[in-house]
Amino acid sequence: MTMKIILASGSPRRRELLKEIGLTFEIYKPNVDESRLPGEAPENLCLRLSRLKALAGVKAFAGESPVPFVIAADTMVVIDGDILGKPHDHDEAFSMLNELQGREHEVITGMTIAHEEKIISHAEHSFVNFKPMTSEEICDYISTGECDDKAGAYAIQGKGSLLIEKIRGDYSNVVGLPLFALGKIFREDFGENLMRFVG
Numbered sequence: 001m002t003m004k005i006i007l008a009s010g011s012p013r014r015r016e017l018l019k020e021i022g023l024t025f026e027i028y029k030p031n032v033d034e035s036r037l038p039g040e041a042p043e044n045l046c047l048r049l050s051r052l053k054a055l056a057g058v059k060a061f062a063g064e065s066p067v068p069f070v071i072a073a074d075t076m077v078v079i080d081g082d083i084l085g086k087p088h089d090h091d092e093a094f095s096m097l098n099e100l101q102g103r104e105h106e107v108i109t110g111m112t113i114a115h116e117e118k119i120i121s122h123a124e125h126s127f128v129n130f131k132p133m134t135s136e137e138i139c140d141y142i143s144t145g146e147c148d149d150k151a152g153a154y155a156i157q158g159k160g161s162l163l164i165e166k167i168r169g170d171y172s173n174v175v176g177l178p179l180f181a182l183g184k185i186f187r188e189d190f191g192e193n194l195m196r197f198v199g
Helices: 012-020 042-060 090-100 135-142 159-163 171-175 179-190
Strands: 005-008 026-028 069-079 082-084 104-115 118-130 164-168
Touching (some): 005 042, 069 090, 082 090, 090 135, 104 171
């Protein structure tokens, strides 16, 4: 019997990444407190939240046979040690993009894969350089609506690609799920070839 994969995430970006590689999976949307602990480093926060989401998925599917693999992730845009979340309005989106323009920032994804008694967590780091932008260019991008509901107020897989000069690291990590690291963890830690789950 083929093992089932559960994506414990409501992110359409992660869903699309797994679909692009032909993976067969089910969606579970965990409800966890994503508040940052006092003094918590961005990487530690990403890892902790991904683990909480994975454990919520494990609990939701407890008792299923065979035991499913649960994949969970949390992605953050970080600059100067500050986490840029999703903008609440266009003014906040402008402030974020103005801070990012002409500079390099970091994208961190904490990813956790859980299966049976084993839980593996991994932090992936990518670095993104934005081109210098005028206020008019920033406003033009905001007017597309793409920055809404996006960490750091941009989507690299969409119109935001026009703003990016260079990436160091895994592109899929910037979208929201580091696919190479995912396959490596399945292979090295669980002894499974992710290609087996391709439909």
